[in-house]
Amino acid sequence: MKSEDLVFKTETPFVGMLVIWINPLNYEEKILLTKDYEKFKIRLPGGGFELKEGDKDLLDTAVRELREETGLRAEKTDFDFIVKFTRPSDQGGEHEKFFFSIIIVQETEPKIIKGKEVRTARWNSKGEIERLIQERQISRDHAEALSVFFKNRKE
Numbered sequence: 001m002k003s004e005d006l007v008f009k010t011e012t013p014f015v016g017m018l019v020i021w022i023n024p025l026n027y028e029e030k031i032l033l034t035k036d037y038e039k040f041k042i043r044l045p046g047g048g049f050e051l052k053e054g055d056k057d058l059l060d061t062a063v064r065e066l067r068e069e070t071g072l073r074a075e076k077t078d079f080d081f082i083v084k085f086t087r088p089s090d091q092g093g094e095h096e097k098f099f100f101s102i103i104i105v106q107e108t109e110p111k112i113i114k115g116k117e118v119r120t121a122r123w124n125s126k127g128e129i130e131r132l133i134q135e136r137q138i139s140r141d142h143a144e145a146l147s148v149f150f151k152n153r154k155e
Contacts, residue, residue, distance in 0.1 A: 071113025
């Protein structure tokens with residue numbers, strides 16, 4: 001990960017995490033998707049950069065949001081950068097969204113402890129995710145981040 005990947009210009013950039021669970025017994029991979037209470041959208045776990053929460057950089061936000069929304073624990077060094085999007089904000093100006101991946105390798109499905117902002121959390125196969133993207137059930141930026149991740153994994 002290059003330091004320029006982590007530069008942000010807006011006050012509260014969004015950080016999303018693509019959490020991949022790999023079972024070493026059969027190499028099955030699943031990705032965690034959540035649904036929030038606010039918009040009932042299917043999305044990747046994540047949230048905004050917050051100085052008041054002690055975030056010094058985007059990786060602090062990734063570690064904190066992963067713990068808050070799923071109960072999973074990680075270190076900053078566990079994350080890999082995927083992609084950054086800059087979009088027009090509803091309030092004017094721009095909104096930045098950064099997406100990272102983290103891989104968990106263990107034999108049993110990681111137990112998810114839903115945070116107060118998460119309505120549901122579920123492990124999904126690549127085929128299930130591709131269907132949800134095709135049906136436009138996943139938030140646009142999150143679907144694009146997943147597509148970039150899948151494309152880069154093939155190369």
